[in-house]
Amino acid sequence: MKQRVIGDVSVSAIGLGGMPMSIEGRKDERQSIATIHAALEAGVTLIDTADAYHLAAHDEVGHNELLIAKAIREYKGDTSGVIVATKGGHLRPEPGPWAQNGDPAYLKEAAKASAKRLGVDAIDLYQYHRPDPKVPYADSIGALVELLDEGVIKMAGISNANVDQIREANEILGGRLVSVQNQFSPKFRSSEEELVLCDEMNIAFLPWSPLGGISSAADLGSTFEEFARVGRDHGVSPQVVALAWELAKSDVVIPIPGASRPQSILDSVTAATVKLRPEEIERLDAVHAE
Numbered sequence: 626m627k628q629r630v631i632g633d634v635s636v637s638a639i640g641l642g643g644m645p646m647s648i649e650g651r652k653d654e655r656q657s658i659a660t661i662h663a664a665l666e667a668g669v670t671l672i673d674t675a676d677a678y679h680l681a682a683h684d685e686v687g688h689n690e691l692l693i694a695k696a697i698r699e700y701k702g703d704t705s706g707v708i709v710a711t712k713g714g715h716l717r718p719e720p721g722p723w724a725q726n727g728d729p730a731y732l733k734e735a736a737k738a739s740a741k742r743l744g745v746d747a748i749d750l751y752q753y754h755r756p757d758p759k760v761p762y763a764d765s766i767g768a769l770v771e772l773l774d775e776g777v778i779k780m781a782g783i784s785n786a787n788v789d790q791i792r793e794a795n796e797i798l799g800g801r802l803v804s805v806q807n808q809f810s811p812k813f814r815s816s817e818e819e820l821v822l823c824d825e826m827n828i829a830f831l832p833w834s835p836l837g838g839i840s841s842a843a844d845l846g847s848t849f850e851e852f853a854r855v856g857r858d859h860g861v862s863p864q865v866v867a868l869a870w871e872l873a874k875s876d877v878v879i880p881i882p883g884a885s886r887p888q889s890i891l892d893s894v895t896a897a898t899v900k901l902r903p904e905e906i907e908r909l910d911a912v913h914a915e
């Protein structure tokens with residue numbers, strides 16, 4: 626598959642998001658493992674997860690990390706080039722809004738626990754999940770600096786960050802910020818400013834919920850008919866058009882569509898081969914969230 630870069634590591638232009646396999650509505654483990662194996666078979670070498678991808682208020686922190694580690698262990702092919710990107714600082718102690726904890730001591734412990742669940746000496750990419758308003762951002766990012774310096778993590782990223790936080794994090798990390806993971810899709814475009822900054826700074830930008838989120842992804846083509854129209858012209862799904870449109874924004878963009886069925890990720894990866902024409906991109910850019 627077409628490659629993009631995180632830090633100095635080459636990864637597939639389309640990643641796999643692990644959230645639907647572990648939160649509410651998840652399918653059985655066999656289907657989830659088949660989905661991860663289908664992604665690997667198709668050449669996906671970036672899998673995104675988080676310690677908080679589990680059922681809310683259940684004592685199963687790290688459910689998705691354990692699932693991904695198991696699927697990789699059981700895979701018969703070569704997984705040496707596969708990057709697992711996890712996150713810390715978000716929690717699901719109860720149903721409802723997710724909680725935050727950006728305390729540096731907590732983040733350091735959380736990263737070590739994630740490494741253990743993933744079965745690795747050092748985490749490929751560790752992302753601070755969401756700024757905690759109770760903790761100065763610089764303090765939370767300071768934990769990433771220590772984790773890098775101690776070799777607990779190989780690369781550091783941030784998520785749900787604004788332009789000031791991206792600049793601040795990169796400065797505190799001494800230029801070692803490799804990725805920003807923000808919400809971006811046909812439906813949610815307000816992260817375009819951060820995407821543009823990442824392009825300028827040559828930092829990978831990972832759109833989360835790139836199809837509009839678990840409950841909206843299936844309706845993408847009926848909500849945004851232009852994506853369906855362009856899809857018909859290329860013989861691909863509206864979801865594939867959305868991913869191709871995101872990829873066309875910049876070479877730093879690496880969408881991470883979630884999936885809990887092999888068919889979903891096998892369709893999504895084809896976006897890496899779709900070449901949209903400039904006038905199609907203009908039409909898709911002009912679509913407004915409805």
Ligand SMILES: NC(=O)c1ccc[n+]([C@@H]2O[C@H](COP(=O)([O-])OP(=O)(O)OC[C@H]3O[C@@H](n4cnc5c(N)ncnc54)[C@H](OP(=O)(O)O)[C@@H]3O)[C@@H](O)[C@H]2O)c1
Pocket residue numbers: 641642643644645673674754755784785806807832833834835836837838839840842843862864865881882883884885886887888889890892893
């Ligand atoms: N950093 C953050 O704060 C944050 C927040 C949310 C998500 N994320 C990350 O971003 C990833 C992606 O976001 P998301 O899972 O919330 O939403 P999403 O990727 O927009 O949508 C996921 C849903 O899309 C469906 N799908 C995938 N490919 C498809 C295709 N080609 N055609 C039709 N349907 C398709 C899947 O259905 P099936 O389940 O039926 O396969 C899946 O449930 C997550 O998995 C997670 O890793 C990060």
